Amino acid sequence: MNDLPANSSQRGVGLTVRGLRKTFPGGEVLRGIDFDVAPGEVFVIMGPSGSGKSVLLRHLIGLMKPDAGEIRVGGQPVGPPESASAYRLAMVFQSGALLNSLTVGENLGLYLREHRLKTPAEIVRIVAEKLAVVGLKGQEDKLPSELSGGMRKRVSIARALIIEPQLILYDEPTSELDPQSAALIAEEIVNLQQRIGVTSVIVSHDREFVFGIADRIAVIHEGRILAVGTPAEIRANPNPVLQAFLNVDFKFHPLKSNP
Amino acid sequence: MFQSIGEMTMLFLRTLGSLPLVWRHRQKVFEQFFEIGNASLMMVCILSFFIGGVICLLTGPVLVERGLASSVGGLVGISMCKELAPVMMSILIAGRIGSSMAAEIGSMRVYQEIDALRTMRINPIHYLVLPRLVAIATALPLLVIFSILFGWGGGALVAAFNHQISVSFGSFFANLKDYVNYANVANGLCKSFVFALVIGVVSCHQGLQTIGGPRGIGRSVTKAVVNCIVLIVILDYFLTRMML
Structure with missing residues (x-):
């Protein structure tokens, strides 16, 4: 009746990325990405806009083919999403991508x-x-x-x-949302992980959200992974680029001081 | 250009390969079929009626002047079923339906709906292209039958009421019957079937290739319609040559 994966396990599945590279006509977007995600983990890929986060996510589900490197889900190489796979993957798009x-x-x-x-x-x-x-x-x-x-x-x-799914990929799940809706989404992601043990890979640059839900965080900058670790390890990492990204804040220069 | 031709050929072959799945997607085929019919039937009938009328108006007085009044029905009959109905209706459908196919699939591509389908392991060719291609390939020849009939009707009306022609309905259709046989009608239907495949494949291909937001969708729609019309006119020559 269908060619869907026979694996009906509800448990999450691990993910391995090795030496991932991708070049577009405008330049190299991914410059050798390596990381591992454990089954059932909430893993967040964080970084500034244009650092290659969404491109990386599209590679993870097979929507893009890397120029070099390898992605394995549960030990199986990732192919185009329509092809047969031993595991069930799902993606939550930034725009929702519902069929209108x-x-x-x-x-x-x-x-x-x-x-x-x-x-x-x-x-x-x-x-x-x-x-x-x-x-x-x-x-x-x-x-x-x-x-x-x-x-x-x-x-x-x-x-x-x-x-x-055994692995859900989220692309900027809290972008364009008010804080209350963002909190609801965060709660939902954590609930899912606790209830069905699904592995979650989330791309976001919402610091509050990321540090609230992540088991581990990878910080990506200009197509390279700067650091991978628990939220506490990331906060303590002395890398100046990482610290600049984590601690950036609005700076207001009032035109005139109030009397 | 050669890359596009290659991609369209591949898309066509892949869609042909997925034909065994057509029963499974019958609901979408019917939806598309009725959408094409609803959107175009009235326009096809009105346009064809006047095309038949114009042909008769232009050729009738000349034929009558040369004592060939008995050929008016045959001329309108043959030209409608072998050339005007299939070509004009295909151009109309390329503008009306091809553009909407390219726009719909193009916007699905731009707004990541096609990516979402793929992540659900739903093949966009099976889900989007196959139903549209089957629907247009069945609907266009049917519309061409309507076009032929209304074209003949328009021609007959002008022949009867134009004082320079004055050929009665009876003699118009008797003469038409002498000239037009089933092979002529089949000729027109074969042409329209090929044109329908061209419109379906070109429009779906342009939609699937869309990039760059709303402007990209507009570009795809324009390219789809222009490419369809150019291909229809070129193919028309070769098909006519083959079927002479």
């Missing part, structure tokens, strides 16, 4: 329907269940255009959950 012509319910049920994994009645039940998990009960009939940014992100997470 489909309702929320249809977006969520798409994976199950297209791969004929469940009967229509079961799909309706699962969709309602996953929407409830992300706090959007009863929103099945809305179109993505009728949702706020935060709701779209949560629907996108629910869509990833339908796959019952």
Whole structure:
């Protein structure tokens, strides 16, 4: 009936990246990236805009092919996402990437329907269940255009959950969100990790969010990994570029002082 | 240019390879089919009616002047079914449906919806291209049948009521029947089938290649329509030559 992975384990899966390189016409974006992610870990890739974080994430799920290097998920090399894989991966896109012509319910049920994994009645039940998990009960009939940014992100997470993934990749999950919605998303990511032991790889430059949820953090700068470690180790790292990134703050120079 | 031709050929072959999955995607095929019909049927009928009328208006007086009034029906009949209906309707559909295919797939590409499909292990060719190609390849020949009939109707009306022609409905259609046979109609339908494949493949390819936001979508739509029209006109010559 389908060519989906036979591995039905709910446990997270490990990830290994070795010597990853990618060059675009504008220059080299990834310059030899190496890191490991343990099964069930919340691993955050952090860095300034344009440092290659999103490109790295797209390589991890197979949407881009590296010029050199290797990515292994659970020991298996990563190929194009449509190809057969021994593990289930899901990605939460920065924009949500919901299919705008489909309702929320249809977006969520798409994976199950297209791969004929469940009967229509079961799909309706699962969709309602996953929407409830992300706090959007009863929103099945809305179109993505009728949702706020935060709701779209949560629907996108629910869509990833339908796959019952062993590795979820999040691209800037808190960007464009108000602090309350960002906190909800962070809570949801941690809940998932605790409940089903899924491995999470998150790309973000939201410092508060990153230090709040990460088991380990990798800081990427100009296509290279500057440091990898626990939040405490990263904070204590003396690298000046890293410290400048972590401690940057708004500096106001008032035009005139108040009387 | 050669790279695009290669990519379109590959896209066509991959879509052909996925034909066994068409029953599984029948819902989307029907949706696309009815969308094409809804969007175009009325326009096809009106346009064809006037095209038939114009052909009759231009050629009728000349034929009547030379004592060939009995050939008016045949001329309108043959030109509608062998050339005007398939070519004009294909150009119309390229503008109306090809552009919307390129825009829809292009915006899905730009807004990462196609990437999202891929991460769900849903092949965009099976999900997006196959239903559109099958729908347009069945809808366009059907629209061409309507076009032929309405073109004949327009021609007959002008022949009957234009005082320089004055050929009755009866003699117009009797003459048309003498000249036009099933092979002529099949000829036009074959052409329209090939043109439908061209419109489907070119438009979907342009959509899938879209980069660069809303401006990129606009560029893809323009390229899709222009490339379709150019290819239809060029292929029309070779198909006509082959089917002479």
